[in-house]
Amino acid sequence: xxxxxxxxxxxxxxxxxxxxxxxxxxxxxxxxxxxxxxxxxxxxxxxxxxxxxxxxxxxxxxxxxxxxxxxxxxxxxxxxxxxxxxxxxxxxxxxxxxxxxxxxxxxxxxxxxxxxxxxxxxxxxxxxxxxxxxxxxxxxxxxxxxxxxxxxxxxxxxxxxxxxxxxxxxxxxxxxxxxxxxxxxxxxxxxxxxxxxxxxxxxxxxxxxxxxxxxxxxxxxxxxxxxxxxxxxxxxxxxxxxxxxxxxxxxxxxxxxxxxxxxxxxxxxxxxxxxxxxxxxxxxxxxxxxxxxxxxxxxxxxxxxxxxxxxxxxxxxxxxxxxxxxxxxxxxxxxxxxxxxxxxxxxxxxxxxxxxxx
Amino acid sequence: xxxxxxxxxxxxxxxxxxxxxxxxxxxxxxxxxxxxxxxxxxxxxxxxxxxxxxxxxxxxxxxxxxxxxxxxxxxxxxxxxxxxxxxxxxxxxxxxxxxxxxxxxxxxxxxxxxxxxxxxxxxxxxxxxxxxxxxxxxxxxxxxxxxxxxxxxxxxxxxxxxxxxxxxxxxxxxxxxxxxxxxxxxxxxxxxxxxxxxxxxxxxxxxxxxxxxxxxxxxxxxxxxxxxxxxxxxxxxxxxxxxxxxxxxxxxx
Numbered sequence: 001x002x003x004x005x006x007x008x009x010x011x012x013x014x015x016x017x018x019x020x021x022x023x024x025x026x027x028x029x030x031x032x033x034x035x036x037x038x039x040x041x042x043x044x045x046x047x048x049x050x051x052x053x054x055x056x057x058x059x060x061x062x063x064x065x066x067x068x069x070x071x072x073x074x075x076x077x078x079x080x081x082x083x084x085x086x087x088x089x090x091x092x093x094x095x096x097x098x099x100x101x102x103x104x105x106x107x108x109x110x111x112x113x114x115x116x117x118x119x120x121x122x123x124x125x126x127x128x129x130x131x132x133x134x135x136x137x138x139x140x141x142x143x144x145x146x147x148x149x150x151x152x153x154x155x156x157x158x159x160x161x162x163x164x165x166x167x168x169x170x171x172x173x174x175x176x177x178x179x180x181x182x183x184x185x186x187x188x189x190x191x192x193x194x195x196x197x198x199x200x201x202x203x204x205x206x207x208x209x210x211x212x213x214x215x216x217x218x219x220x221x222x223x224x225x226x227x228x229x230x231x232x233x234x235x236x237x238x239x240x241x242x243x244x245x246x247x248x249x250x251x252x253x254x255x256x257x258x259x260x261x262x263x264x265x266x267x268x269x270x271x272x273x274x275x276x277x278x279x280x281x282x283x284x285x286x287x288x289x290x291x292x293x294x295x296x297x298x299x300x301x302x303x304x305x306x307x308x309x310x311x312x313x314x315x316x317x318x319x320x321x322x323x324x325x326x327x328x329x330x331x332x333x334x335x336x337x338x339x340x341x342x343x344x345x346x347x348x349x350x351x352x353x354x355x356x357x358x
Numbered sequence: 359x360x361x362x363x364x365x366x367x368x369x370x371x372x373x374x375x376x377x378x379x380x381x382x383x384x385x386x387x388x389x390x391x392x393x394x395x396x397x398x399x400x401x402x403x404x405x406x407x408x409x410x411x412x413x414x415x416x417x418x419x420x421x422x423x424x425x426x427x428x429x430x431x432x433x434x435x436x437x438x439x440x441x442x443x444x445x446x447x448x449x450x451x452x453x454x455x456x457x458x459x460x461x462x463x464x465x466x467x468x469x470x471x472x473x474x475x476x477x478x479x480x481x482x483x484x485x486x487x488x489x490x491x492x493x494x495x496x497x498x499x500x501x502x503x504x505x506x507x508x509x510x511x512x513x514x515x516x517x518x519x520x521x522x523x524x525x526x527x528x529x530x531x532x533x534x535x536x537x538x539x540x541x542x543x544x545x546x547x548x549x550x551x552x553x554x555x556x557x558x559x560x561x562x563x564x565x566x567x568x569x570x571x572x573x574x575x576x577x578x579x580x581x582x583x584x585x586x587x588x589x590x591x592x593x594x595x596x597x598x599x600x601x602x603x604x605x606x607x608x609x610x611x
Contacts, residue, residue, distance in 0.1 A: 047516065067518075083535075083610045
């Protein structure tokens with residue numbers, strides 16, 4: 001399977017885009033709607049003209065037609081051919097490339113088994129559920145053994161449960177086949193779950209490329225940070241296990257209780273929506289709660305974002321409008337901030353391979 | 359099973375039977391001025407038998423049928439072919455669309471005087487009229503059908519390695535079939551209406567000509583026999599294409 005390199009690509013909103021996708025990796029193109037993600041997929045597939053260069057294994061493919069690029073493309077709306085049954089949909093690419101009938105049948109059968117849709121072979125797309133259509137479309141894209149697989153928001157039309165299940169299967173399949181894959185989504189959680197690496201794309205520019213945890217804990221600029229939900233990031237040291245699956249860490253001068261899996265925690269991240277605000281000291285054990293002073297109050301969509309100074313740190317918290325209206329939260333007011341333990345994301349020092357002393 | 363139910367003669371026949379009974383009764387009771395102007399249904403049936411037995415009806419019917427079949431098949435195939443080219447190739451569509459738009463609204467019979475002078479009064483005249491009558495609507499519906507196919511299906515087929523010809527024949531035309539059949543169905547019936555008119559005006563043989571001869575002899579019964587044959591043929595042709603359309607597209611639509 002080839003590596004892919006985009007060099008100085010220009011088309012519509014995408015201006016001067018350069019990006020490398022490694023051999024056999026699954027790269028997630030993550031960005032808001034209209035950022036140019038699908039445009040980049042179309043360019044790689046050769047479905048649109050462009051300036052710049054696309055290279056597969058350092059060989060330019062710009063002059064190759066889509067049929068010669070060996071790219072499997074799963075479109076957002078799938079576009080199963082409605083007049084062909086499932087088996088014929090899957091075999092379409094093989095038939096188009098004039099494969100011998102017995103090879104064609106063998107391969108179609110193989111894919112029906114692989115995608116667990118053998119029982120659907122003679123059905124027409126109008127009689128399939130969303131998840132079944134997804135499997136058929138994926139089988140069709142994989143049928144002619146493409147070198148590269150492009151997936152454009154493939155699970156966006158499915159219910160949460162089916163999408164989650166298919167995500168796991170898709171990831172396993174990608175690893176099993178070892179096919180270089182680009183997966184487009186605007187959903188951060190989906191990107192984190194699927195990606196070997198994530199490329200954040202905004203307004204046609206690649207803002208940052210890295211492993212999910214790199215993107216999360218080291219956002220390169222405010223735009224990226226804002227896109228991934230403006231997490232509060234605190235640097236941690238002096239971790240100490242407390243037993244019972246929890247540990248205490250000194251993060252930005254605050255003693256924070258974290259889930260403990262035996263690894264050193266370097267950073268923690270916490271979304272603003274995962275910090276509760278209370279005007280009075282809440283009852284219960286005084287862990288993961290801190291007194292702070294509100295320094296700013298800003299409306300943010302259907303919520304209000306409050307910045308509070310806690311020790312040396314400025315923590316961003318989010319309160320829904322209807323709750324904010326019932327409270328008296330103004331700049332300069334002292335409040336309590338409560339961190340949701342299970343929502344704290346941790347960045348661990350995997351490289352060191354050392355366990356902390358207890 | 360559903361189809362069988364539809365075909366089974368049931369309550370649908372009742373209105374027709376009542377209509378025929380009233381017709382027979384009104385004519386027999388001399389409720390209309392002059393029986394020769396309104397023959398009873400039984401007389402029409404007897405005349406139908408007589409015309410068939412003497413071969414007059416069969417000969418004229420076959421003349422009309424051959425003209426319709428040749429003109430309709432040639433016009434439809436040509437309309438389909440040109441429509442596929444126009445629908446698929448933007449440049450050709452741009453070049454030909456204004457001409458087609460100009461010619462399409464002209465009623466097929468409007469060409470008759472011109473063709474009488476160009477071709478003369480012979481077998482080619484009604485065939486050409488039917489050709490024109492079938493060509494433009496099939497062309498128009500084919501172009502519309504092909505251009506309405508979602509471009510993303512074409513893009514999918516392209517990424518799967520299909521050539522342009524393959525995409526046209528295996529994706530675009532099958533998806534345009536519902537539109538194409540609308541054209542064929544409408545024109546199959548229209549071809550019979552047009553051939554009768556053409557034969558009435560300019561051709562000495564065929565069902566239309568038989569009607570004109572019957573009119574000059576004030577043979578209402580023969581005229582009604584011809585009209586019934588015409589109605590049955592219009593309906594049969596339209597139903598044939600309805601059946602063909604259902605056969606080819608019902609599974610996936």
